Amino acid sequence: MSSCGRWAVLDVYEAVTSRRAVRGFTDRPVPGKVLERVLSAAAWAPSGSNIQPWHAYVLTGAPLAEVKKRAGERLAVGDAWDEPEYEMYPPALKPPYCERRAAFGEQRYGALGIPREDLEARQRAASANWDCFGAPAALFCYIDRDMGPAQWADVGMYLQSVMVLLRAEGLHSCPQMAWAKFHRTVAEVVSPPDGLLLFCGMSIGFEDDTVDLGRAERAPLDETVTFIDGYLSE
Numbered sequence: 658m659s660s661c662g663r664w665a666v667l668d669v670y671e672a673v674t675s676r677r678a679v680r681g682f683t684d685r686p687v688p689g690k691v692l693e694r695v696l697s698a699a700a701w702a703p704s705g706s707n708i709q710p711w712h713a714y715v716l717t718g719a720p721l722a723e724v725k726k727r728a729g730e731r732l733a734v735g736d737a738w739d740e741p742e743y744e745m746y747p748p749a750l751k752p753p754y755c756e757r758r759a760a761f762g763e764q765r766y767g768a769l770g771i772p773r774e775d776l777e778a779r780q781r782a783a784s785a786n787w788d789c790f791g792a793p794a795a796l797f798c799y800i801d802r803d804m805g806p807a808q809w810a811d812v813g814m815y816l817q818s819v820m821v822l823l824r825a826e827g828l829h830s831c832p833q834m835a836w837a838k839f840h841r842t843v844a845e846v847v848s849p850p851d852g853l854l855l856f857c858g859m860s861i862g863f864e865d866d867t868v869d870l871g872r873a874e875r876a877p878l879d880e881t882v883t884f885i886d887g888y889l890s891e
């Protein structure tokens with residue numbers, strides 16, 4: 658790694674495969690110039706007709722502390738979540754997705770020693786979302802309310818670009834739909850223009866490597882990819 662914390666050379670495969678949802682960060686600050694560099698490069702993400710439908714707000718220091726404080730206050734008094742402005746999952750998630758989702762829950766909460774039936778403990782663990790898992794920086798990503806599925810996909814490509822570039826800087830991240838359940842709290846601090854809705858937050862920082870929560874597996878390649886190219890079977 659270079660003195661500014663940026664890896665001199667980082668293989669793209671390594672950047673992609675070492676990205677994971679990190680849920681434990683140190684309080685080491687993330688330099689503003691690094692965030693600027695990452696977001697300038699991520700702007701090269703593709704989008705249909707190049708409309709670039711993402712609106713990112715990057716918070717550090719006092720403004721982020723304020724968001725976390727307000728969210729923490731709401732949690733402390735048992736305030737109901739905000740209704741997310743989009744459906745996070747289809748109401749009846751069918752196989753294989755429901756099975757993958759259950760496996761994720763087992764892995765995520767099992768790593769914390771929380772049994773499946775202890776919903777309260779799961780909820781307590783999940784509440785770390787609204788402290789950004791201790792991260793000193795966060796990005797809140799908005800999209801225009803009237804955008805359709807293709808533009809949401811554009812935003813996903815943008816966010817993945819951000820997360821992979823963060824790896825190139827030695828940083829980690831966690832994308833968080835959980836913040837959509839506190840969108841009013843985020844809006845109180847970032848004041849987004851009318852018409853935008855909060856898709857997700859993203860915690861950003863240096864990993865606290867004393868926190869090892871394991872890794873979410875992936876489905877075997879032949880479950881999600883079908884090769885029809887004749888060359889591959891020759």
Ligand SMILES: Cc1cc2nc3c(=O)[nH]c(=O)nc-3n(C[C@H](O)[C@H](O)[C@H](O)COP(=O)(O)O)c2cc1C
Pocket residue numbers: 676677678679680761786831832833834835836857872873
């Ligand atoms: C759009 C999106 C929203 C997510 N929301 C949350 C969240 O609110 N909280 C959380 O801890 N992880 C969240 N995640 C992380 C996923 O759980 C994680 O990406 C998935 O389990 C795969 O694990 P990996 O990213 O570590 O490989 C989200 C991921 C995506 C792409």
